[in-house]
Amino acid sequence: MNFLLSSEQHEMQRAVERYLDESLDTVALHKLFDDESEHFGHDAKLWSGLAELGVFGINLPEEHGGLGLEMIDLALIAETLGSRAAPVPFIGHVLATLAIAWAGSDAQRTRWLPALLDGSVIAAAGFTANEGGQNAMSWTVPGAPHAQLFVLGLQGGEVALVERDAHGVSVASRASTDRTRRLGIVTLDKAPLEPLPGAAAHADRLRDAALILLAADAFGGATRCHEMAVAYAKEREQFGQPIGKFQAVKHQLADMVVAVEPARGLHWYAAHAFDHRERDEAAHMAALAKAHLSDLYVSTARRCVEIHGGMGYTWELDVHIFLRRAMFDHAWMGSPVYHRARAAALAGW
Amino acid sequence: MDLSYSEEHQRFRAEVQAFLKANWTPGSTKPTPDEITAFRRKAIEAGYLYRGIPREYGGSEQAPDVLKGQIVREAFARAKAPGELSGVGISMVVPTLLERGTPEQKARFIPPTMSGEVIWAQGYSEPGAGSDLASLRTRAELVDGEWIINGQKTWSSLAHKARYMFVLCRTEPDAPKHKGISYLLIDVKQPGVTVRPMKQITGESEFCEVFFDNARTPANWIVGARGDGWAVSKTTLGHERAGFMGNAEASVSLFDKLVDLARRSTYLGQPALQHPLIRERLAILQGTVLAARYSGYRQLSMMSHGENPGIAPMLNKITASNIAAEIAAIARDLMGDALLLAPDPASGPVGSERWTGQFFGSLGMAIAGGTSNIQRNLIAERGLGLPRDNAGANE
Numbered sequence: 001m002n003f004l005l006s007s008e009q010h011e012m013q014r015a016v017e018r019y020l021d022e023s024l025d026t027v028a029l030h031k032l033f034d035d036e037s038e039h040f041g042h043d044a045k046l047w048s049g050l051a052e053l054g055v056f057g058i059n060l061p062e063e064h065g066g067l068g069l070e071m072i073d074l075a076l077i078a079e080t081l082g083s084r085a086a087p088v089p090f091i092g093h094v095l096a097t098l099a100i101a102w103a104g105s106d107a108q109r110t111r112w113l114p115a116l117l118d119g120s121v122i123a124a125a126g127f128t129a130n131e132g133g134q135n136a137m138s139w140t141v142p143g144a145p146h147a148q149l150f151v152l153g154l155q156g157g158e159v160a161l162v163e164r165d166a167h168g169v170s171v172a173s174r175a176s177t178d179r180t181r182r183l184g185i186v187t188l189d190k191a192p193l194e195p196l197p198g199a200a201a202h203a204d205r206l207r208d209a210a211l212i213l214l215a216a217d218a219f220g221g222a223t224r225c226h227e228m229a230v231a232y233a234k235e236r237e238q239f240g241q242p243i244g245k246f247q248a249v250k251h252q253l254a255d256m257v258v259a260v261e262p263a264r265g266l267h268w269y270a271a272h273a274f275d276h277r278e279r280d281e282a283a284h285m286a287a288l289a290k291a292h293l294s295d296l297y298v299s300t301a302r303r304c305v306e307i308h309g310g311m312g313y314t315w316e317l318d319v320h321i322f323l324r325r326a327m328f329d330h331a332w333m334g335s336p337v338y339h340r341a342r343a344a345a346l347a348g349w
Numbered sequence: 350m351d352l353s354y355s356e357e358h359q360r361f362r363a364e365v366q367a368f369l370k371a372n373w374t375p376g377s378t379k380p381t382p383d384e385i386t387a388f389r390r391k392a393i394e395a396g397y398l399y400r401g402i403p404r405e406y407g408g409s410e411q412a413p414d415v416l417k418g419q420i421v422r423e424a425f426a427r428a429k430a431p432g433e434l435s436g437v438g439i440s441m442v443v444p445t446l447l448e449r450g451t452p453e454q455k456a457r458f459i460p461p462t463m464s465g466e467v468i469w470a471q472g473y474s475e476p477g478a479g480s481d482l483a484s485l486r487t488r489a490e491l492v493d494g495e496w497i498i499n500g501q502k503t504w505s506s507l508a509h510k511a512r513y514m515f516v517l518c519r520t521e522p523d524a525p526k527h528k529g530i531s532y533l534l535i536d537v538k539q540p541g542v543t544v545r546p547m548k549q550i551t552g553e554s555e556f557c558e559v560f561f562d563n564a565r566t567p568a569n570w571i572v573g574a575r576g577d578g579w580a581v582s583k584t585t586l587g588h589e590r591a592g593f594m595g596n597a598e599a600s601v602s603l604f605d606k607l608v609d610l611a612r613r614s615t616y617l618g619q620p621a622l623q624h625p626l627i628r629e630r631l632a633i634l635q636g637t638v639l640a641a642r643y644s645g646y647r648q649l650s651m652m653s654h655g656e657n658p659g660i661a662p663m664l665n666k667i668t669a670s671n672i673a674a675e676i677a678a679i680a681r682d683l684m685g686d687a688l689l690l691a692p693d694p695a696s697g698p699v700g701s702e703r704w705t706g707q708f709f710g711s712l713g714m715a716i717a718g719g720t721s722n723i724q725r726n727l728i729a730e731r732g733l734g735l736p737r738d739n740a741g742a743n744e
Contacts, residue, residue: 001358001416002351003646004654072350230733245736250729257728258664258671265643266636272350285639292636340632341625349608349622349631 003265005076013076015053020084023049026318032087033179033321040145040173040182041087051119056094060101064109065117071209072271075216079267082220082329085321087180089122089143091213096123096151099159099206103198108161112149122146126186127153127207127333136189142332144184145173151196152186159199159206166192178328180321208274208283210333211290215267218290218297218329221322222263225297225304226256228319232308249307256300266292284346291336291343297326352646358416365424368395373430385431386465397421398433399463402443406455407463415653423598437506438462438469442515445532445584449573458513458534470508470537472516472559473582475501480723482517483526483579487561489518489533494568496520496533498541498561504717508544508557511537516561521576532578534570541565551709552691596669597645603707604638607631607676607683610701614683621683634675641668660732667724673711680704 005013023046035041050056055077060066067073074094081090097116100108100123115121124147126139139152150162150169162169168191174183230253233244243249270285277285301323305312312319330336354362372391380388392398393409400418402408411417425432433439443462446455461467478485487500498518508514514535521529537544541564546554573581608631614621621627644661651658681688687701688708715721729735 001354001646001650002654003643003650004350004656006350230735233735242736244729245738247726247738250735250738251722251725253733253735254667254725254728257660257733258667261661261664262644262668263636263640265647266640268350269639269643272352276352288632288636288639291632292640295633337629340629343632343635344628347632347635349611349628 003268009073009076012053012055012058012073013080016050016055016077016080017084019049019053020080020086024084024086029085029087029318029321030316041179042089042146043087046086047088047122048119050088050090051117056097056119057101057113057117060097060113060117064101064113066101070271071212071274072268074209075212075267075271078213078216079220082217082325083224085180085221085224085318085325089124089146089181091181091210091217092124092126092141092143092147093122094213095125095206095210096149098209099125099151099196099199099202100161102202102205103159103196104161105197108194108196112161116149121148123149123151124184124186125151125210127159127210129153129155130185136187138185138187140174141184141186142176142181142328144171144186145182147171147184150186152188152193154193154195157200157203158195159203160193160195162186162188162191162193168192178324180325181328204279204283205274207333208270208286211286211339212267212271212274214329214333215270215286215289215293218293218326219260219264219267221325221329222260222293222297222300225300225319225322225326226253226260228322229253229256229304229307236309243307252303252307256303259296260300263293263296280346284343287339287343287346290333291339294326294330295336298323298330301326354416354420358420361417362420362424365397365421366428368392368397369424369428369430373428375429380431389431389434392425392430397425402447402459402463406443406447406459415649419649434463434465436468437471437515438467441471442469445515445572445581448584449532449581451569453569454534454572467513468507468511470505470511470514470557470559472502472505472508472514472535474504476503480720483530485517485519485530487516487518488522489520489531489566491520491568496566496568496571498533498535498564498566500561502559502561503547504556505544505559506556508537508559509546509554513537514559515572517578517582520578524576527579528576530578530582531575532572532581533566534572535561535564535566539564550712551706552694596665597641600638600669600672601642603673603676604634607634607680610680610683610704614701615685616683627679627683630679634672634679637668637675638672641665641672644668660728663724663728663732666719667721667728670711670715670721670724673707673714677704677708677711681708 032041032043054067057066058069058077059071059074062068081088100112116123124141124143126141130138130140141150148164151159152162153159164171168189170187172185174185176183233249233253234242236243266289270289273282273285305319305323308317308319311317373388389398396409396411399408400411401413402410404410422432439462443459446459462469473482475485475487487498487502489496489498502516514537516533516535517530518533519529520531541562543560545558547556547558548554549556611622611627611631616624616627648658648661684701684704688705690702692702692706730737
């Protein structure tokens, strides 16, 4: 019985942390966050450095060019990216990569996986089409402004590959709440679709992978919000003393850590269950983890803003960047209410 | 991460299960006290109970292994077999004496406490010293080879049934407040001690006020040195707050009972477990309950690998209190009119009104052994390193 990370897992997490701390200071983060150029806040160098660490294929088998590790290893990367609010199209890219690896034909794998794993092609995923399209079909896709390849969910449970350069494909960038994960509207008008043959068999696993990665990102972000709030309470002085000496502030910070710290086991266990438990239990845990942690992230980020007072309400501080990521983690792939309803059914209630 | 048990631990679990199968039949007839005592003796001989306590004092003296301890607790709970006795004697006095007691104190007090023959009560809080315990005023003076004790203690659970008390007394009135306290053992059955049970919010009387009017205790019934009682009491508070797994697993099993209550209740004219509001509230709570469980696993794993679990253990008590309060809130809504019924003291609770007891008990949890607000101070100051204030965590 060992509910601990291995030394390799710690090392991998630390390597990504180190990389982000070296290449993404707060000035760089804000610059990308504010970027209005045609790059839409994407830093190609930051992205390729991440690819070099081998994180995109961490849980793919070695014969597909991956590291042969597990969902927990991928989730730990998501946790670290979340803790630094990394403005990279990671989640859609790895979900698209997993979709092709799990559900793609040999030809599709051979064609796309090498470029996806080394990051030279960026992919994005949109599982549910927007409603109300007339002749054309459209999806709201995080990371779409940077992507060359899309994995899109069709009606009837099919999933298809679409290349951005193909005829009939248009991508319009959208103003995004979370500017570290910019949205685009992908619209297809008689565009060539290439279905993934195994999609139906892997749809549940893909959804659960998305939920686990969002939960992991949320835990990383919530932890960082709590750390920022504690640091600020130690440093900011009012009434002649650090505000962290006031019991009201102390108790808020204590309640935050009571909520955040024990919750790390939820996405760890959900990720563990993904590879080691029956599908129903894994699906239940993924739903519960996404619901619990994305709610927790929003509430922790809000409290973090409050502790920072007026400064917390400015564009200048990092705090709102995390709050906005929390809103993304909360809303994308289904709300906590939706996933709790699913979890209740999966629990056999 | 590997949630399976090692071969050694699997073998150990099989042994424990075989032992239980051979020695404990959860039959339809209620076991007699003698049968229970005999079973416990066998379980101690086999090395399953009181694993950290030397054999000479009635323990089974096993090498420390938190996982084995957990395996035993789980297997015994599943077989509904009698485990270790509860109470402050076992959980607080014995560990404190083992660490700080003299050989005479150990020999005299530990064996009868272990056997359940002797019940202890705690003498810490006073009417004027609750959360600010170190301002306590009950005083003890050494006169002719005896301590003479005067003052008043309160919230002393089971003092009316206890033979002895462990009492924090001010023995060095001129020393700073934390440095003037000593830890004395006192015989409750003497003329200078008056015990008055207090009726609690539940209507039952478990805790008591205790008055000392020239009560006496021998000079050598002091644990630790004069003026060192505050530090000695911290050994015991630590023991009281341990049990991270116990807390989390108790929360899990209470949550399961709540789901059973929902299964047999009606909510707004619909089977409660099918009502979306109840399902949502249960699922929110299940997130917290399972987080506590995995945090317990992680703490257990860290301790069994010699790692420091950091801030996590400091969060266990308030987490369990928060969960109990939310369970009470949901149960209250499920009970409907049963909330109007007080459990009948003669027959005990027969239906859903048993949850009225859990409703009150959940409040007790948030107060006993350090209120939730004191927990928040400890977490903020010791765990998060925020600056101390007057009401903060004591030395």
